[in-house]
Amino acid sequence: MGRFARAGAMVCALAVTASIALTGCGPDPQKPAFVGGGPSGSPETGVAAPVGDREGTPGSSGPAQTVTISPADGATNRPVSTEIAAGTPGVKITDVALTTADGKRVAGAPRTDGSSWVPAAPLKYGTRYTATVTGTGTAGQVTGTSTFTTMKKPKSTIGSGLYLFDDKTYGVAMPVVTEFSPGIPKKDRAAVQKRMFVQTDPPQPGAWHWVSNGTQAYYRGAEYWKPGTRLTVRIALEGIPLSNGKYGNVDRRASAKIGRAFEMKVANATKQMTVYENGQVVRTVPVSLGKKQTPSSSGTMVVMEKKEATVFDTRDDPDPANRYVTEIDFAQRLTWGGEYIHAAPWSVQHQGRRNVSHGCVNVSMDNARWLFQRTLVGDPITITGTERKLTPGNGWTAWSLSWAEFVKGSALPVPDGGEGATLAL
Structure with missing residues (x-):
């Protein structure tokens, strides 16, 4: 521990995989990326044929209203x-x-504010389309028509990822996590964010937050999701043009469920983990955290991946004292930098008394097994009182900020309390 590094950058053609490489109490040398979805450009605007009632025609109420359509005819x-x-x-x-x-x-739906109509899937490259628009204006119903052609498939695309899988059940703190390589330039983030759609059932307001370098964006609510919530997500980025000359590579959808409420709270002062299920304390677990040279991170993290058996290999650590290869049972990843909850039978005598780990949350074999059998990816764990604060982006750090701080990271204005669904997915 003591450093945060993420080598093995995402490439433009990403493959979906359900596993995350484990390195153990040290930086992850090959953090994979999960395929996700990128903004429609600034469409041209043109004037369609005059629409609405025309003066002098039967039933007319005044001059015709003209509606402009984008893309232009x-x-x-x-x-x-x-x-x-x-x-x-x-x-x-x-x-x-x-x-x-x-x-x-082509299937699609209007945005909830009626500002535009969004195709349900990316349009085809090099294809001619005709749009007939119906809307309401000051003169009542209006219509117009526009015919346009899409571009050829671009050669330069970004890599993008969505960390959510269909039909999986996640913990109440599971954020919607998108990832981009290279990062999205700041000037493009609002347009990209407008193409990232989230619905919750039952409805719960939320907001997006961008990590400073634009490589990740998280969506969460002001509070943890209600147990039983259905998350439906579309990251609709294929073909979106960016200011760096690249385009979004793919659309990605996922629909997943939130399970029961399960939360872990660790206090460095007492070296104890208190475990809550549906608001009730169900177990207290002695722990050993990171020693002063390699402290555990204080903040709210979520379980990112679970491995019943694995090997921690930190032989690439610059500090020889932190290099080791160890077989590990019941490993639960918390950060990209290498912090886990895991069984540590070698430190049982220290658990509940003093910190001896390289940054991980050490627990006994029995307690590690008990936790592993009950946790879900997306379950929250909050650690307090250590020498190190959780670094934004070192893991799924959406909950390391207060709601007021979190909404400041949105590229678009966020209504009080958060935004609701913007599109019928």
């Missing part, structure tokens, strides 16, 4: 992340009929 080279929008102020989109040249209709 005749536009070419549009991103496949393009959304259909009405540019006329005061017009709210209610429906879009988007079809290909052979008449096939």
Whole structure:
């Protein structure tokens, strides 16, 4: 311990994998990435044929209202992340009929604020589309039509990841975690964030927060998710153009469930872990944390991965005193830097008394097994009173900040209490 490093950077073509390499009480040399999804560009705006009632026609109520449509009629080279929008102020989109040249209709839905209509999947590259827009404006219902063509498939794309898997059950602190390589430039983050959709059932407001270098963004609520919540996520980034000349590489969806409430709290002052299930104390576990030279991190972390048996190999540590190869039972990863909860039968005599680890939470074999059988990925653990604060981005650190601090990391304004769902997924 004593350093935070993440070698083995993500590459542009990422493969989904359900395992995270373990290195144990030291930096993770090959943290893999999980495929995820990137902003529609600034679409051109054009004027469609006049729409609405026309003066002098039966039932007319005044001059026709003209609605502008984006992309403009005749536009070419549009991103496949393009959304259909009405540019006329005061017009709210209610429906879009988007079809290909052979008449096939594209599925999609309006944003909840009616500002645009979002295709349910990326558009096809090099394809001609016709959009017929229906909306409501000051003169009542309006319609307009635009035909446009999408761009060819780009050669330069980002790598992106989504750490959420279909039909899995996670702990109440599980954030929606997206990752990007290279990081998203600050000027692009608002556009990218608009294409990252989250729904919760039952509805619970939340917000996005960007890590400072733009390589990760987290979505969470003001409080832990309610047990039984269904998270439905679409990271709709394929084809999104970025200011660095790259494009989003892929869309990714996931739907997962939140399980029972399970929480671990560790106090360095007492060297004890208090375990809560559904708000009730169910066990107290003696622990040994990191010694002063390699302290454990104070802050709220979540279980990121579980391995019933593995090997911790820290032979690449710059400090010879921290190099070892050890077989480990019941390992639960907390940080990318190498902090875990795990069985440590060699330190039982110290557990509850003093800190001797390289930064991990050492517990007895029986307690490690008991915890391992009950925890879920996404369960929170809060450690207090150590010599080191948790570094943002060293693991899924969405809960290391207060809600007021967390919303400051959003690239878009966040309503009081958080934002709700922005799209019917």
